[in-house]
Every structure is written in structure tokens, then in C-alpha cells.
Amino acid sequence: MVGVTASALIGVLHPLLSKLYTLLGGEYGRLKGVRREISFLHDELRSMNTALEVASHLEEPSTQMKEWMHQVRELSYDVEDCIDYFMHYLGENENCDGIIRKTSRRLKALRVLHRIASQIVELKERAMQVSDRQRRYEIEAVVADSSSSTIDPRLPALFEEANRLVGIDVPRNELVEWLIGDTDLVKQLYRVASIVGFGGLGKTTLAIQVYQSIKSQYDCTAFVSVSRNPNISKILTDLLWQVLDTSNPRSKYQKQRIKGIREDLEFKILQEYHHLVRIIREYLQDKRYFIIIDDIWSKQAWEFIQYRERLIWRWIAKGFINKQQGQSLEETGERCFNELMNRNMIQQVDIDYSGAxxxxxxxxxxxxxxxxxxxxxxxxxxxxxxxxxxxxxxxxxxxxxxxxxxxxxxxxxxxxxxxxxxxxxxxxxxxxxxxxxxxxxxxxxxxxxxxxxxxxxxxxxxxxxxxxxxxxxxxxxxxxxxxxxxxxxxxxxxxxxxxxxxxxxxxxxxxxxxxxxxxxxxxxxxxxxxxxxxxxxxxxxxxxxxxxxxxxxxxxxxxxxxxxxxxxxxxxxxxxxxxxxxxxxxxxxxx
CATH class of the missing domain: 3.80.10.10 (Ribonuclease Inhibitor)
Structure with a gap:
């Protein structure tokens, strides 16, 4: 597990080292006394980064190693905050127009910069303490023998595709028969089926297979996923959108009705829980529909879905994405997203017109x-x-x-x-x-x-x-x-x-x-x-x-x-x- 933590920490240090290098090579380093402290911080953090690259190969770290990595991470964050604050005030001062205004801003900024310089000195002392602590307790990153660790063979099965899962045909056919088969149950006004079991058993995969098999036999359908922290209004809105999208209106009245509901959704007229429930009930009243509500933990358990582009933009803003040669930050973010998909750490919910x-x-x-x-x-x-x-x-x-x-x-x-x-x-x-x-x-x-x-x-x-x-x-x-x-x-x-x-x-x-x-x-x-x-x-x-x-x-x-x-x-x-x-x-x- 230390490998994951160390790799993430390396991702924090890389952009910070770049900022420190920029400070040393630019106009910022001319302030007396600060350049020497910044240079020391750069060298210390670079040495720590080298140690972390070795530690990224470890599986089980010692307690001392965990604590040292925690201290390095917190030190890195505080150094970056201080440097960003430092660069902001210097840049703000340089952008002033006019001699009087620039002089006034410079005098005001000097007090701030003096305080920042004191913080840099304190950070230097912290860096020395972290380095000394590593040597004092002999915290070494010894690469573990990879043959001593194994992967739980059950884990990959959690994300297997349906056509590679063993034993899914029987329960799928049983559910399909129960839902649309020629039995007395078909005559009932509505039917509710529950698929229960512990996490990773394949409940969602089974539900998807049933949904794909018989959705064409209904007037409208919807498949919404929920989990632990619900946003009921959002889930109901998504459900209503899907019901409208899968409908095939024949009369002019039906088309106008769907258009009116769509406009109410787009302009946020339909937001309240009771309004959404009423519209859904009224719309489904005279229709044959098939709705799957997936991944319910409890009455309060619903899931929040993250959109790919929004996720990547936030990664970039938070500094999680480091620029790679020949790639933009967005392209690097896309590559990271795809890697998470390929490793089955995240699951695809929806695709665009290109299949992405x-x-x-x-x-x-x-x-x-x-x-x-x-x-x-x-x-x-x-x-x-x-x-x-x-x-x-x-x-x-x-x-x-x-x-x-x-x-x-x-x-x-x-x-x-x-x-x-x-x-x-x-x-x-x-x-x-x-x-x-x-x-x-x-x-x-x-x-x-x-x-x-x-x-x-x-x-x-x-x-x-x-x-x-x-x-x-x-x-x-x-x-x-x-x-x-x-x-x-x-x-x-x-x-x-x-x-x-x-x-x-x-x-x-x-x-x-x-x-x-x-x-x-x-x-x-x-x-x-x-x-x-x-x-x-x-x-x-x-x-x-x-x-x-x-x-x-x-x-x-x-x-x-x-x-x-x-x-x-x-x-x-x-x-x-x-x-x-x-x-x-x-x-x-x-x-």
C-alpha cells in the first residue's frame, strides 16, 4: 500500500519542485536572504522525492516510514502554500501602473514579504527536522520481494464483463421469464423484483443483462444507479429524463406533453421532490414501463455520478495532473482517467456519440x-x-x-x-x-x-x-x-x-x-x-x-x-x- 501513497506524494512534489526552480531562476530570488532559503528547500525536497521514488516499490511500510511520509506531505503542502502566496504578492506589485501607486503598493507588500520570508525560514527548519528524523531512526526504503505478496484472486471478478461471468444465464433467464413470461403474474398491474446480496456478487451485472434483454418490450424504460449519499431530486430528474428519452409518442398531444416536461426540466421549474414524483406518476399512469433502481443500500442510500470532463478539470485545478512532454494537461488527465477505467477502479456509466x-x-x-x-x-x-x-x-x-x-x-x-x-x-x-x-x-x-x-x-x-x-x-x-x-x-x-x-x-x-x-x-x-x-x-x-x-x-x-x-x-x-x-x-x- 505504501507504493500508492508514495506515488501520490511524488505527484505532489514534482510541481512544487518546478515552482521552486522557477523562483531560483527568476526575479523572485533577488530578495536578500530568501534565495538561499529557497535553494535549501529545493535541494531537501528533491532528496526526499528520490527517497519516495524508491519507497514507491514497497508493499508494507514500517510505522516510522508512514509517519515520515506524512511529515513530507504536510511539509510539501505548506511550502507550496507559502510559495504561491509569495509569488502572488510579488506579481501583484509588479502589475501596478504609475510610480506613486507602485511605490505605495511596494511599501505595503514589503511588510507582507517580510512575514513570508520568516515563514520560509521556519519551513527550512522543518525540512531539516524531517531529514534528521529519517537519519536518526534509520528510515530506509528497502524494496520488498515481489514474490511475497499476492493479489486476491477474487478481486478481478468484481468487474468482469457479463459474457465472461460464469452462471449468469440461469438467474437472468429466470428473471426475464418472471417479468414477461406467460404466467399469471403477467396479469398483475405491476411487479417488483429485488436482487440482493453482498458487494461484488454481480447484482448490477445481472440487472444490466435483464434490462438489455427486455427493454424493447416496454413503452419506456430507465436505469438509475444510487448508493450511500442520495440526492433524491437529481435521481428522480435523471429517471424522468430517461423515461422521456425512451418514449415513442405517436399523437400530437403526447409529443407536446413530452416537450412541455422537457422545457420544465431544462428551466429548473421541476426541482422539488413532490413535483417530480407527481409528474412521473402521471406520465407512467397509462404506460407499460420497466425501471431498474440499482445499488440501493438503504432508504437513504443513493449514489452520485461523476462526469468525466468535470472530474479531469478538478484534477488539474487541484494539482493532481502533472504536465507530460508532448501532452496538454487535459490529455494527461484523459490518460489517467482511461487508466483508472482499464484497471477497473472506476466504472463507466454513460458514453458519448464517439463511444467515449x-x-x-x-x-x-x-x-x-x-x-x-x-x-x-x-x-x-x-x-x-x-x-x-x-x-x-x-x-x-x-x-x-x-x-x-x-x-x-x-x-x-x-x-x-x-x-x-x-x-x-x-x-x-x-x-x-x-x-x-x-x-x-x-x-x-x-x-x-x-x-x-x-x-x-x-x-x-x-x-x-x-x-x-x-x-x-x-x-x-x-x-x-x-x-x-x-x-x-x-x-x-x-x-x-x-x-x-x-x-x-x-x-x-x-x-x-x-x-x-x-x-x-x-x-x-x-x-x-x-x-x-x-x-x-x-x-x-x-x-x-x-x-x-x-x-x-x-x-x-x-x-x-x-x-x-x-x-x-x-x-x-x-x-x-x-x-x-x-x-x-x-x-x-x-x-
Whole structure:
């Protein structure tokens, strides 16, 4: 198990070593006294990285090795936070215009830089202590004999394809016969079958085979997966979408009815649990349907499905993906995702038009393993009830899950080094943003309590290290002007903010933004041509924006993917007219 932990820790150290190398070779290292300390940190961490590469081959580490690796990881995180803070203030000072303003900012920054220099000295002392402790207790990474460890032969069977599973034909045929066979049971109004057993037995595989065998014999069908932390409204919404997609309406009334329900779903009119239940019941009342609800643990147990692109973008923002020669970060992330699929650590849920996986989930046994390792390694802090228990370890990542109507957060100092915050479901009391100055990823896509005025986001400008921001599924109608202060932001996801009508002018200051997603009809400010890093934009509404703004898109030289909507009476109605330079580019797609 140490091999996995050591490899993950190497992934943390590599980008940090790159940052330290940049500091040593750039203007930052000119400050007296700091360059020497940074050079020492670089050399010490590089030596630790070499030791970790040897340790990555171990199977069972000693207690001393585990503790040493924990100290190296925490030291690495603190060094990176300090360096990022250091680079931010120096960069902010250099970007000032005017001698008086620049001098004023420099004097103000000197006090901050003095404090940062003291922190670097303290980190140097910690690095020396970690290195001395390794030598004092003779913590050595001795490569274990690979022949002494074996893999549980039952584990690969958990993810075998159906056609390679032994004994599935009999239970599948039995269930099919029971559901549609010529028996008295067929005359019943409805039938419910349960497949029960412990995790990894093959229940889902059996259910999929039954579903594929007889789904064509029903008016509409749905297959939804659920697990431990439910979002009932989302599951019911997914179920309703599938029922509509598999229906074959014949009359004009049926087609109009389906169209009306689709529009209500798209514009978030149907969100409440009781409304969804009522619509589903009414729609299925006169139909023959087949619905499978997979992976139920209890009445409260439902599963959250992760979408591939969203997952990769968050990996990049959190620093989990290191740039490989000849590959972009997205390509490296895709390779990591595919490797997890090939190793059966994640399971495919849906595919796109090209056959590539759109979403994934984790098997229950694998989920238990991930949670245990994450807790042991202090990788993430899970909050799923009203009590937030403090830990002597520094909190690095927070995942808020379930319905927590009230929660008491600890003092500010315990949240200072949080790197990511993800919210799933209902939380009335969120940690203050001003306490999360080192946050890299803020995912509020599944937070259902965000106010229309977006009061929680008022202080978003203090998140100088933020790379990923998702406000999907929220009711906000305005983006705060402070959004322009997020100089490191790479992904801004507003695609399901249906009440949002326009973006603030400050959004054009996001010069590192790579991906921007908005709801149809959003008005863009003039000056978007300054967002030179933008590679993907969806959805740009040509009828809601001026001709000048439309033409500015042609100046985005890195833009590779554009989802656009046109209106016959809009200012511009033709791609060639709007994007004379874009359409001729290689590897450029307009959807």
C-alpha cells in the first residue's frame, strides 16, 4: 500500500519542485536572504522525492516510514502554500501602473514579504527536522520481494464483463421469464423484483443483462444507479429524463406533453421532490414501463455520478495532473482517467456519440477502500452530519455531503490551508470564503441553498489561488464583480445558472481562463478578446450579444471548441461572417 501513497506524494512534489526552480531562476530570488532559503528547500525536497521514488516499490511500510511520509506531505503542502502566496504578492506589485501607486503598493507588500520570508525560514527548519528524523531512526526504503505478496484472486471478478461471468444465464433467464413470461403474474398491474446480496456478487451485472434483454418490450424504460449519499431530486430528474428519452409518442398531444416536461426540466421549474414524483406518476399512469433502481443500500442510500470532463478539470485545478512532454494537461488527465477505467477502479456509466465514457462511478467495495485510505492519509475531510469534529491534522480538502441544516465550523486557523471545497446537497452554513485563502477548487454545482443574490460569493476575490469554480444548479442571477481578481482561474462553470442574464465586465480580466460555460442567452461584455487563454466556450448566444462582441471571438487565437446559438433576426446569423478566422483553423469545432 505504501507504493500508492508514495506515488501520490511524488505527484505532489514534482510541481512544487518546478515552482521552486522557477523562483531560483527568476526575479523572485533577488530578495536578500530568501534565495538561499529557497535553494535549501529545493535541494531537501528533491532528496526526499528520490527517497519516495524508491519507497514507491514497497508493499508494507514500517510505522516510522508512514509517519515520515506524512511529515513530507504536510511539509510539501505548506511550502507550496507559502510559495504561491509569495509569488502572488510579488506579481501583484509588479502589475501596478504609475510610480506613486507602485511605490505605495511596494511599501505595503514589503511588510507582507517580510512575514513570508520568516515563514520560509521556519519551513527550512522543518525540512531539516524531517531529514534528521529519517537519519536518526534509520528510515530506509528497502524494496520488498515481489514474490511475497499476492493479489486476491477474487478481486478481478468484481468487474468482469457479463459474457465472461460464469452462471449468469440461469438467474437472468429466470428473471426475464418472471417479468414477461406467460404466467399469471403477467396479469398483475405491476411487479417488483429485488436482487440482493453482498458487494461484488454481480447484482448490477445481472440487472444490466435483464434490462438489455427486455427493454424493447416496454413503452419506456430507465436505469438509475444510487448508493450511500442520495440526492433524491437529481435521481428522480435523471429517471424522468430517461423515461422521456425512451418514449415513442405517436399523437400530437403526447409529443407536446413530452416537450412541455422537457422545457420544465431544462428551466429548473421541476426541482422539488413532490413535483417530480407527481409528474412521473402521471406520465407512467397509462404506460407499460420497466425501471431498474440499482445499488440501493438503504432508504437513504443513493449514489452520485461523476462526469468525466468535470472530474479531469478538478484534477488539474487541484494539482493532481502533472504536465507530460508532448501532452496538454487535459490529455494527461484523459490518460489517467482511461487508466483508472482499464484497471477497473472506476466504472463507466454513460458514453458519448464517439463511444467515449461521459461519466463514471465507483464500486462500493472500492469506495470503502478509497474512504479508508483518504481518511488515514488525511487526503480529505468528509462532513455528513451537523457535527464537525476537529482533527489535530491540518485540513486540506473538505467534502460536504448529505443534508446538513446546521453546522458549527471551527476557528479560522483550522481552515486556512483548505485546498478544495465540494458541496453535495443542502448546507445552510458554509465556511466563510475569506478564511479559505489557499483554495484551488470551489465546486458548488450540487449545492441547493445558494441565494439568488449570491451573497456567499461576495468575497470571492480573496481566493487568489482558485483554479476551478462551478456554480451550476444554483439560483444566482448576478456574478460579483470581484470575479475579475481570480487571476489563476482556469475553469468557470455557470452552465446551469438559468437566472443569470449577463456577465460582469470584470470577467474579461480572467487572462488564464481556459474553459467558460454559461447558460443560453447570457450577455457577454465587450473586451472578451483579451481572454487569450480561452480554449472552450459554451454556450455563446449570438442573438443576445452585439455584433462587436460576436466579432471579438475571432481574436481568441487559442479557441478550439465553441458551442454557439443563432437566431434568424440576430445581429449576426452566419458562422463565416462572425468568425472568418476561426472556421479555417485546424482542430476547431463549432457546435
Amino acid at each position: 465514457p461521459r461519466a463514471c462511478r465507483v464500486h462500493d467495495i472500492m469506495l470503502d477502500l478509497i474512504i479508508n485510505i483518504s481518511t488515514e492519509e488525511n487526503f480529505v475531510t468528509l462532513v455528513s452530519d451537523t457535527n464537525f469534529s476537529t482533527s489535530p491534522r491540518t485540513i486540506r480538502r473538505i467534502s460536504l455531503q448529505g443534508k446538513c441544516e446546521d453546522i458549527t465550523w471551527p476557528d479560522t486557523s483550522s481552515l486556512t490551508h483548505v485546498r478544495s471545497l465540494s458541496v453535495y446537497d443542502t448546507f445552510n452554513h458554509m465556511p466563510p470564503l475569506q478564511d479559505l485563502q489557499f483554495l484551488r477548487a470551489l465546486d458548488l454545482q450540487d449545492w441547493h441553498d445558494m441565494e439568488d443574490d449570491c451573497a456567499y460569493m461576495e468575497n470571492v476575490g480573496v481566493l487568489h489561488q482558485l483554479r476551478y469554480l462551478s456554480l451550476g444548479r444554483s439560483n444566482i442571477n448576478e456574478i460579483p464583480k470581484q470575479i475579475g481578481k481570480l487571476k489563476n482561474l482556469q475553469t468557470l462553470d455557470l452552465r446551469t445558472c438559468t437566472k443569470l442574464k449577463e456577465l460582469p465586465a470584470t470577467v474579461t480580466e480572467l487572462r488564464q481562463l481556459v474553459r467558460l460555460f454559461v447558460w443560453s442567452g447570457v450577455k457577454f461584455p465587450q473586451g472578451i478578446s483579451k481572454m487569450k487563454s480561452l480554449q472552450e466556450l459554451s454556450k455563446f448566444d449570438g442573438s443576445s450579444n452585439s455584433a462587436d462582441v460576436v466579432l471579438e471571438l475571432g481574436e481568441l487565437t487559442r479557441l478550439r471548441r465553441l458551442r454557439v446559438g443563432w437566431h434568424p433576426n440576430g445581429p449576426v446569423t452566419d458562422e463565416e461572417q462572425a468568425f472568418p478566422g476561426l472556421c479555417s483553423r485546424r482542430n476547431f469545432f463549432i457546435i
